[in-house]
Amino acid sequence: MRSPLPYSFPLALLGAAFSVHANEGIELGQVTIQGEETSELESARTRLSEVPGATNLIDMNRVEQGRTATNQDVFAYQPGVYAQSSGNEGIKLSIRGSGINRAPGSHASGIYTMLDGLPLTGPGGTPYELLEPLWLSRAEVLRGANGMERGALALGGAIDYVTHTGFDAAPLQLRYEAGSYGYMKRQVSSGQVLGDLDYYVALTDSDYDGYQDHTSGNSQGIAANVGYRFNPNLETRFYLRYRETDNDLAGRLTKDQIKHHPTAANPVYLARDSSRPQPGSTWLANKTTIYLDDDSRLETGLVYHDYPMDLNEGTNRLKVAYTDVSGTLNYFRRDTLFGRESNSNVGLRSTKHLPNSGSSEFVRVPTGNTAGFPIGTRTRDFSYQGSDNVLHAGNDLELVPDLWLTTGLALIYTRRESDVTYPASGGKVSQHDWDYAPRIGLRYAFSPQLQVYGNISRSVEPPHPWALIWSSNIYFPAGSGAATGLQRTPIELQNQTATAFELGTRGEAAIGHWDLAYYYSAVRHELLTVETQAATFNSSQILGEVNASPTVHQGIEAGLDSLLWDGAAVGKVSLRQAYTYSDFHFRDDDAFGDNRLAGIPQHYYQAEVRYDHPLGFYVGLNTQMASKIEVDYANSYTADPYALLGATLGWNSPKQDWQTWLDLRNLTNKHYAATVTPGYNDRGQDLARSTPGEGMGVYAGVSYSFR
Template structure:
């Protein structure tokens, strides 16, 4: 009776093995493989029960190539746009979420979780703890479909699931190396020891970078330990700690990408711009109580400390963030008027601790700070915020195979910001209640054909730091080193959207497919724009504003096809992902119906692959993107591009040896990978883009001692 609940089948296998004779050591491998299979299948089954679009990513496939950042994890996923910003940070946009926010220290627009617990806080989503080699799988719930995860973001939720003792080898070593000085190493171990299991991984990397002045390195540890007290109670503790240090090349122009693709912005080189992350810590616990065969209660508690040391401008910004999160989820299965019913009640909250804030110091005495010694304090800030969501949903089977989903979430957000030194220009404090209803239907015509639809609302508050950096009020002359810097925070409204979605997924002669169409009417969209360009005497300032009404609509399509198969020879398969994104203003007074800049309108990825029964594989792949507007006036565009790549490797049938060769950008195409938009460039080629990586050769090997 416990089978629909998480971890039940692996637990049953564990009990059987505990009772087995000692000489049956090989059964431990069977248990690990069985647990891997059932966990992935259970995740797939859960996502199939959501009346909306989702992605399930098995890291086993991803690890058959270079795994340097989450761009590699999120490749070939319909509806997901993920591009490297020249280092570990990626620009991630789902359904236009955070479309114009600069890739860097904090992502926006998507609610990111680690093992079902919050990573995203009021300050955004830092990237340094998202080491992809620590993962077993990733689950993406696009748009409002992240509802049951407690996500109310426009882009939905991404849940990164760490390996445990049940799906890790007792000892594994992995080494990657390649072009542009890239090297990555990991050693990990995971085992089941009676009622206890553990996983621990040590990872480090270093690279010179494709673009000049993009050298970086990282080192970190991930660990978790779980214990089953009895069949009705289990708990798991998590630790992640990681340090990163990245040089910054800044944005460059289209002409620079075409003629000098590896050149950095001269201003950033002169300033030796960099972004050290002194060390981020994520500690968490998740405990599950199986109350009976049809209900369970899950509690979560998270401590997250993520300081930053930003040295990219003329001033140095030292930022302190500490969040505490709590969550509570109750799941129940009943029979209601003779119909099967599944109910979820959830609560989650994340709050900045009082030490959250930042201090700014003179780094290079230029402009208004000329004459002040390096290290002179310019400003102190305070950042405070909290996000709390209470959500309830129900899935009711109206007739066989037709399910009605209903839900309602209440969200309370608090944002406070103040410049406390050299003087307070006036504290801004915002407290908002909002709501997010949801209604959906899904119908399984056959086990191979499902259709769905939903109408949902999302709510996204601004970040506390945006209240200061978006201000147009400055310290006057005579304010010392703070002269000319923002003095007074501004108020920003919560971004809301109402989304209508229709879709279908299934399997047929053409393969396994997923197709979704959505339309979002967005109000008060939080859009980013560069308000001051970095020059020899000024630092770059990127502000955020609430836009007039906008529309986000698009089509997301994925298809995995088996083209040919012979048992003794192998198989040929093709996977494809296409995303059409139409994001534009709705009768704006200045920009009319202009496109929102930042990502391509058309984005296509595909891989054609041959797999041999002995474990050898080879594939060719492509990535195609249309041109990207680089300003809100749509006066200038980054060019469209087509990339080609190839892979060759061997995955041992015994699951011990893996080795691969990964060739990127075979034609050495010069293109803009990301764009940070301006307001109105008047057709000029302004430095707003990050160049994509040129031709690269990467190789790797891993060995698992089982």
């Protein structure tokens, strides 16, 4: 293992204590009872503390005490989670190196994403437009292979975005946010319990000009759910999410440009007026729970997900159609085995593209290979089909008091097909694969305040069906009309697999609440994106996805939430910290030896010290630090390390009706690279690989809840 401490970070701060109310740790303390039932948040906290691996629980009440523009704000101060904005909603999100360089922007890869416990991720990836933070009550993160019980086999694990219901929403709430770079966000929401029925509905819209030129965007959407309890043994809930987004793209910059002209747009993108509109994504779902007896229950789920896109990609325009249907069936049972408690689960998840999934391309800029063809000329049609079927079973058995053995096995059957159908058939590729993922883990509670855990698990991640054509190196030859130079014949790609080992501890002591984990993953056939052709005024950028030689992902994830001082009637001072060490590298690659995988900083640290007054006033000072980032697989060039400072000031009414805040970001106006999209071998040149992080910004917000 490489030394985890070569970079100078204030890690001594990790020895200071954390406040009890922070949102990122898993607390093992006493459960808070509200009336006769445990609150949903505390139930989730207890459930995650029973996982023999690293998890995060994010309480959105804390997140909403500042700007909530994107998921970068949701995942702040979360150990093991790297989330950075690339200038719009399509953030770069990675857990343990998941999807480290795959599908930048639109369809994040490497993490299985759920909405209210039901599938959002499909064979085509995870689109971002339905992930509106203000619709959430909490988010649950199961890092790495710890998401198996949810049917997640991806390298990064699982994220479950849980929507408000009538049980945790105000009858009417109004919220408004505004700030630098033309940012505005508005929401009106309502939720109530009416006997055996409850509902929640929220209308949200936003606008922004963007820090970088040509990064303006807007969105509008609705989220709603209705639940009904027929009797103590049967309940159901229907869900709706619909949202439209339109984001302009500014392209990437060089290190020199970020240092001296960070707000500039890449001239190629500016000339083409690149944009990424999502005409309207729809997610409809139902989840029904049947309590068979006091010790067992059955959960069924059905999801319809339609997410078309209309993309300006270089010299071409793509009209993309995606539609998925998903079904889930989960059975949970509690037994006594040899006098010890035993909890078992069996689940089936199936997601399938519908036949309309495919793309049509048209001439957008009559240059390069499309010279002489009018704008709007059809260049190419291709289809893609995919399905994922996962059968998983697991058991938690108490071997002796407070020592639990977790075992599990998942079987996955995947289908991936791609076919070019116009202007001529280029040859259809169809892949059908069976794979498996076993899991074994132990957790032991020395006391209610100290738990240790460990596990050995396997993950399986198939390629996206559209990657089979976009990664091809076989093109339409000259004389193929407007299709000349475009990929003609799909290729085959192998499933990415990994065997991972994890050790960790979590608990509570004088230093506060902590969460500490170490993991090591041996990855085979890792799916990495490589730029095979840079965008120019006469040609489109071409990104190909390939299976890499063996790689290693290992790291340390540490979170600490400390109460530094409690002055009772005059308030308290707390400190929350999150540190993520990421060592991702090739293993004896023929070309790159043991080079680091580009795109993610090796060290990433966030901290906030905060004072809270009993009357609801609070003030905080925060920092974010990242080490340098390799920008190509040859490790010939890097993006600079950076350190940012920020501050928050706000007031939460003791009656929990009024809330107002001021969020100050990047107070020193630091110029830095927020995300990196790597090249193959830049030979030490400063090429356009990075998107700039936001400069100094001031944001304010207010909300009022009628209760």
